[in-house]
Amino acid sequence: MKLQQLKYIVEVVNNDLNVSSTAESLFTSQPGISKQIRALEDELGVKIFGRSGKHLTKLTPAGEQIVEISRDILSRVNSIKSVALEYTNPEMGQLNIATTHTQARYALPTVISEFVQRYPKVSLHMHQGAPSQIADFVLKGTSEFAIATEASHLYDDLVMLPCYHWTRSLIVRKDHPLANRTTLSIHDIARYSLVTYVFGFTGRSSLDSAFDRAKLKPKIVFTATDADVIKTYVRLGVGIGVMATMAYDKELDNDLVAIDASHIFDASTTRIGFRRGTALRSYMYDFIESFAPHLTRERVDFAMTLKDGHDIEKLFADIELPVR
Secondary structure (H helix, E strand, O other), X not given: OOHHHHHHHHHHHHOOOOHHHHHHHHOOOHHHHHHHHHHHHHHHOOOOEEEEOOEEEEEOHHHHHHHHHHHHXXXXXXXXHHHHHHXXXXXXXXXXXXXXHHHHHHHOHHHHHHHHHHOOOEEEEEEEOOHHHHHHHXXXXXXXXXXXXXXXXXXXXXXXXXXXXXXXXXXEEOOOOOOOOOOOOHXXXXXXXEEEEOOOOOOHHHHHHHHHXXXXXOEEEEEEOOHHHHHHHHHOOOOEXXXXXXXXXXXXXXXXXXXXXXXXXXXXXXXXXXXXXXXXXXXXXXXXXXXXXXXXXXXXXXXXXXXXXXXXXXXXXXXXOOEO
8 A cells, every 4th residue: 555546545435536636636647547546446345436348437335435534644744854844944934725705805915915025035925715615624634724714514524613704794786775774784785785695605604694593585686605795786886785894895885885794693603723732833823813813823733622613612711702
């Protein structure tokens, strides 16, 4: 059994069982990958993949377990390399972050700007996607960190640490009937067509929960994955927007009016997470603390020893998170 073989089967799964795409991404040959996979299957005495002719069609039950263990092994190998680099080149490396557009556009710019100035030899990359994609990026090793708000069940295999709470505002055009209102109720909002986030994105569940509590049904006419698109369609008169307050800029959005809706919609919590067992580099600890100052190295290390998300929540229960 070779590490290369384990890498091949993991990458084949990452590429949706397409051996050709896997060979291209690994800069090797398709026959070479197929040969190594069969050699591993012969050594283990079980089939890892189901086949139809020459094509891989599925993971077998045994294959699912083998691939999961292989991911852990490869992650451990990367951790060994990280430990070595921490001693040989402590300020050189890479950091991949998976997050949503809203986080990338409104929460991270200052943190990233300071980080790249402090660590010019660290290559930083950002991957944007849906919550399920963000979780996959980290679980598959494409990214070291996930920064997300929604769908906490997707991150059960990650150490997820609370960073900050954020609230929502109602966004309307200046000529809208609600523009001069300073306070609103859920019934006021229910009268109008809404432009908001796609379900599963950026705290959308809080909006749905608020309407459910009031036994009302929102008139959602347009959904988007980021606040900039929401504001565009509010400007076009498609509806009124419900989005993260931090995404409203008084100068850039001076043609729109933001009305606080924090008393209507529950605040959401943004978290940063990583795979269990990851060997964090010093610059990774610094990034986490820069993004969320209460997440010191000591607290992060202690959180990594806890069993699950419930224990982590208890750890931070007495800490007052910032609100944005």
